[in-house]
Amino acid sequence: MAHEAQERYSNLVLAKVRKSLVLKDGVVFNNDYEGSPKAGAVKIPVRDTEVAVSDYDKANGITAGTGNTTYETMPIDKDKAVNEIIDGYDSQSVPDNLVADRLDSAGYSLAKQMDTDGGIVLIAGSTVKNETSLTSENIYDKIVDLKTDMDKENIPNDGKRYLLVLPDTMALILKDKDHFVKASDLGDAVVQTGAVGKIAGFLVIEWNDNTANLAMIAGHPRFATRAQEFSVPVHIQDLSGSGKYIGASAVQGRDVYAHKVLRSVAIRSVFAPGSLTVSAAAGSTAGKTVLTVAEAATGSFKYKVAPAVAAKVGDVYEGTELTSGTTQISVTAGQVVEVADLDSNGKVVKVGYHTVAATEIKK
Structure with missing residues (x-):
């Protein structure tokens, strides 16, 4: 019964996520991957060319070609959790309408974060x-x-x-x-x-x-691909054994996902009035990469690895100082780096993104 409830709650959250997403599956992202995101990575097919067409010889037939579909590993780099205490109820007596309300809210919040993460990946992997x-x-x-x-x-x-x-x-x-x-x-x-x-x-x-x-x-x-799956199904967790909460329970669950641009x-x-052009190269120290910004800084550059939200014009930017072509940063293959161009007051003027490739990290 508990397992059935977890499945039902998770399905409710997924339904809300799909309804709330702007960057929807099947519209902006595909779900063409193999394996389970819970394993930490999935395989996605990458094929830049179409099936070759050639002349047919009625006497001798046609020589069979070979497909050149390759599979890339997509690490699952986002691990989000739902954990909200519903005080005053144990796990067996939480009213259904209260559960539904919190699951609805969880689904909306998750969709909003997933849109943000997906958008950053789209920009970083785009032309x-x-x-x-x-x-x-x-x-x-x-x-x-x-x-x-x-x-x-x-x-x-x-x-x-x-x-x-x-x-x-x-x-x-x-x-x-x-x-x-x-x-x-x-x-x-x-x-x-x-x-x-x-x-x-x-x-x-x-x-x-x-x-x-x-x-x-x-x-x-x-x-562009999205992979998503609950690593821990959504459920109502009785907190009586915590040693702290009495007669309380919580809505809990973990969702893992990732996005990747294939081409x-x-x-x-399109940016107006403009953005930064960011490139990367292997650093001089193992595990490091060096970012180069093509444009001159208005005041200074700062960066973030795998930003949770995108930089907004006029915001004070709390990143790490970057000297173009010099600063060595720690990053793993496939991670997105955001570089912000800041004015003399440390506020964002422009921004640029780069998805770091394995060849751009010192081995």
């Missing part, structure tokens, strides 16, 4: 485009440019391309009544994706993100 400014007069042209870039890279134009749009950019798109088509005019299939409409073939999804100067992200779900040219981030 970045910097624009001086975006206006209602040029926004459509800029979106068409994104479409053209993706067409040239043979990213499928099968109705699944998406455009994650921040509120200020969304306001510009809404003013373009000649090109923007509302979701209500496109049918239920579009509405169910969470899109608010379409423009230039992209599903338009409004996303309230705080990343400094980010305007929009274009992509296709085929080229940089398939995900495109």
